[in-house]
Amino acid sequence: MMIDEEQLKKIKEFAVDLDWNRAFGGKSYGNKHLFRTVLLAERIADDEISRGNPVDKMIIKAGAWLHDSGLAKDIHGDALCNQDEVIAFLEELDISDEDTRKIIDCIRGHDGRSLALSREAKIVHDADTLEKMGPLGVVRETWKRSQMGWTSERICEHLRNHLDRRKSLLNTAFAKGLAEKLDQSLTPFFFTLGGQLSLK
Numbered sequence: 426m427m428i429d430e431e432q433l434k435k436i437k438e439f440a441v442d443l444d445w446n447r448a449f450g451g452k453s454y455g456n457k458h459l460f461r462t463v464l465l466a467e468r469i470a471d472d473e474i475s476r477g478n479p480v481d482k483m484i485i486k487a488g489a490w491l492h493d494s495g496l497a498k499d500i501h502g503d504a505l506c507n508q509d510e511v512i513a514f515l516e517e518l519d520i521s522d523e524d525t526r527k528i529i530d531c532i533r534g535h536d537g538r539s540l541a542l543s544r545e546a547k548i549v550h551d552a553d554t555l556e557k558m559g560p561l562g563v564v565r566e567t568w569k570r571s572q573m574g575w576t577s578e579r580i581c582e583h584l585r586n587h588l589d590r591r592k593s594l595l596n597t598a599f600a601k602g603l604a605e606k607l608d609q610s611l612t613p614f615f616f617t618l619g620g621q622l623s624l625k
């Protein structure tokens with residue numbers, strides 16, 4: 426049986442609760458990353474469907490809501506470090522084992538440390554990666570690394586490489602096109618940043 430709207434609503438509430446109240450000890454309460462990621466994932470999915478690549482949008486939406494669920498357990502952990510809690514929750518909702526496996530695939534593959542294999546996982550990966558691109562991506566990555574105790578200098582050194590790496594792993598035409606535009610807007614930013622850091 427396919428995931429229905431009622432189940433998806435409960436998945437959203439569960440994911441937002443983890444993200445707002447448990448990830449980063451509640452310090453990112455109220456952030457809208459998951460909401461934007463779901464919207465981006467839907468847009469990418471529609472674009473893929475229009476190109477003749479069928480996808481399961483309910484799996485994509487569920488995966489997009491849950492992709493950062495690991496942060497609730499350990500901000501230094503891997504994407505699946507909280508999978509036991511997620512699987513138990515999906516079981517409670519009567520989500521089938523097959524759909525649970527597909528959702529877990531989306532979580533596993535979202536951050537580039539493990540390759541996204543299914544079409545649905547690739548789309549969740551690309552939606553999350555777009556949140557790492559452009560000015561918003563710089564602010565979000567800086568905020569996250571500072572929560573991990575990194576210095577400004579270490580974050581500055583890391584940013585350009587990190588963005589390049591994430592961008593290079595994009596799968597879909599929609600995300601590649603948007604990432605390119607967002608990245609171009611950062612050229613003067615990184616040029617000026619380099620000058621500031623070199624004390625010239």
Ligand SMILES: [Fe+2]
Binds near residue numbers: 458462492493553
């Ligand atoms: Fe994310």
